[in-house]
Amino acid sequence: MTDTRSTALPDIHRSDFPAGFLWGCSTSSYQIEGGVNEGGRGESIWDRFCATPGTIRDGSSGAVACDHYHRWPEDLDIARGLGANAYRFSIAWPRIFPRGRGAVPNAAGLDFYSRLVDGMLERGLQPWATLYHWDLPQALQDEGGWVARKTVDDFLAYTDAVTRHLGDRVKHWITHNEPWCTAFLGHQYGAHAPGLKDFRQAIQVCHHLLLSHGRAVPLIRANVKDAQVGITLSLHPIVPASASAADAAAVTRHDGLRNRWFLDPLHGRGYPADVLALLGSDVPQVQAGDMDAIATATDFLGINYYFPEEVADDPAGGAVRSRVVERHGVERTAFGWEVSPQGMVTLLDRVQRDYAPAQVYLTENGSTYDDVVLPDGRIEDAGRRSYLARHLEAAKTALAHGVPLKGYFAWSLLDNFEWAEGYVRRFGLTHVDYATQQRTLKASGHWYANFLKAGRP
Ligand code: FCB
Numbered sequence: 001m002t003d004t005r006s007t008a009l010p011d012i013h014r015s016d017f018p019a020g021f022l023w024g025c026s027t028s029s030y031q032i033e034g035g036v037n038e039g040g041r042g043e044s045i046w047d048r049f050c051a052t053p054g055t056i057r058d059g060s061s062g063a064v065a066c067d068h069y070h071r072w073p074e075d076l077d078i079a080r081g082l083g084a085n086a087y088r089f090s091i092a093w094p095r096i097f098p099r100g101r102g103a104v105p106n107a108a109g110l111d112f113y114s115r116l117v118d119g120m121l122e123r124g125l126q127p128w129a130t131l132y133h134w135d136l137p138q139a140l141q142d143e144g145g146w147v148a149r150k151t152v153d154d155f156l157a158y159t160d161a162v163t164r165h166l167g168d169r170v171k172h173w174i175t176h177n178e179p180w181c182t183a184f185l186g187h188q189y190g191a192h193a194p195g196l197k198d199f200r201q202a203i204q205v206c207h208h209l210l211l212s213h214g215r216a217v218p219l220i221r222a223n224v225k226d227a228q229v230g231i232t233l234s235l236h237p238i239v240p241a242s243a244s245a246a247d248a249a250a251v252t253r254h255d256g257l258r259n260r261w262f263l264d265p266l267h268g269r270g271y272p273a274d275v276l277a278l279l280g281s282d283v284p285q286v287q288a289g290d291m292d293a294i295a296t297a298t299d300f301l302g303i304n305y306y307f308p309e310e311v312a313d314d315p316a317g318g319a320v321r322s323r324v325v326e327r328h329g330v331e332r333t334a335f336g337w338e339v340s341p342q343g344m345v346t347l348l349d350r351v352q353r354d355y356a357p358a359q360v361y362l363t364e365n366g367s368t369y370d371d372v373v374l375p376d377g378r379i380e381d382a383g384r385r386s387y388l389a390r391h392l393e394a395a396k397t398a399l400a401h402g403v404p405l406k407g408y409f410a411w412s413l414l415d416n417f418e419w420a421e422g423y424v425r426r427f428g429l430t431h432v433d434y435a436t437q438q439r440t441l442k443a444s445g446h447w448y449a450n451f452l453k454a455g456r457p
Contacts, residue, residue, distance in 0.1 A: 010393040022407025024086035028133035030062045031416040035069030039108035042098025044135040049193035058422035065417045080123040083452030087125040090133035100137035105161040127170045133177040146205040155212040167224030178234040179209040200282040207284035214293035232302030232363045237346045241312035250313040254322035268295035301357035304364035308343035333367045341394035348398040366411035368425040379442040
């Protein structure tokens with residue numbers, strides 16, 4: 001895809017945002033670390049999934065990825081060089097408990113993250129740790145994984161070990177990244193690890209993820225003085241494919257499973273009744289006290305925003321009878337995801353109107369384009385730069401609407417292993433040459449650095 005939008009940058013400045021606003025980048029463990037057999041790390045469901053033929057578009061895996069396990073000082077230098085004041089990363093559960101659980105956590109795993117956190121603090125980067133960004137220990141999957149209720153207890157034991165060890169320095173904790181993806185991509189569509197295709201199980205996984213989140217909140221608070229705890233959801237504005245009443249009704253149903261299925265229980269409303277009615281015998285098994293635990297108050301809501309979804313009524317479209325259709329004539333990234341900064345404003349306004357979280361962080365937002373390395377080594381990723389600038393403008397608009405937005409984390413610091421897409425998709429502000437592991441800041445990264453430095457308080 002050719003980038004032709006280099007001239008369309010909005011007039012946006014860091015000084016347009018409140019003092020104390022957090023600026024950062026996001027990454028996740030399996031996507032960047034590599035070193036899968038080092039430091040006593042156990043097998044994760046992504047190691048196993050990648051080893052299954054036909055799962056990953058380019059047949060690759062995260063075995064080496066960005067070799068961040070060894071190169072993290074350089075990577076944190078890049079984040080500091082951008083002028084960021086925060087950095088979001090995730091912890092690989094199989095580095096802490098290689099077989100998922102145990103009497104004693106793996107010291108080498110804890111040490112790795114301890115050094116990483118110290119490296120952030122030395123560089124003025126506030127650490128934001130995600131406990132679960134999809135790399136479940138395979139040993140737990142062998143016992144049923146997130147379909148099994150006891151995995152909730154294993155998550156709590158893992159959370160306890162990590163927060164005890166890092167809680168003196170890490171104050172910001174995200175329990176789960178995008179439970180929708182874990183549940184549905186991993187258990188209904190088979191597109192992500194563990195590669196299952198069972199809608200009923202996916203629904204049960206949602207419940208166990210949410211339950212493990214809710215039960216982790218007080219545990220984290222007990223272990224971490226002045227903790228700020230939240231969860232990150234992938235949320236989408238849902239728009240109708242036509243003006244028909246049938247499509248309007250499909251929007252409500254689709255939104256029910258995509259967004260409200262998570263937002264409602266987290267905000268004390270239980271699972272949405274209209275969606276429960278559509279699920280029939282696939283409703284989740286819920287035990288007494290679960291919904292109260294899930295509704296435990298948090299300090300912030302993390303939102304990952306990428307694109308809106310356009311849906312049509314479709315009687316064959318699963319429990320919520322909807323089908324995602326491709327809106328014609330709209331701007332798209334190389335992934336085919338619609339580019340809609342306005343969609344971000346709509347989404348943030350809606351979340352505020354319907355749920356009023358006290359604090360909101362955009363914990364991911366970014367784009368993939370087919371980057372070209374020029375003969376002189378530069379990467380002129382005008383599309384990504386424009387995407388970034390226009391979404392920051394959207395963030396400013398949402399703030400003006402009264403959304404309590406407190407920070408923005410760009411996805412991603414580095415090109416990395418993009419799950420089922422392998423290394424085909426590059427989301428980084430920094431280009432990674434996977435043959436040499438050389439990092440090169442792209443034009444979008446330079447733009448972000450200039451944006452951040454120009455208005456530095
Ligand atoms: C999100 C994931 C993140 C990355 C981006 C592109 O859904 O949280 O790991 O893959 O998409």
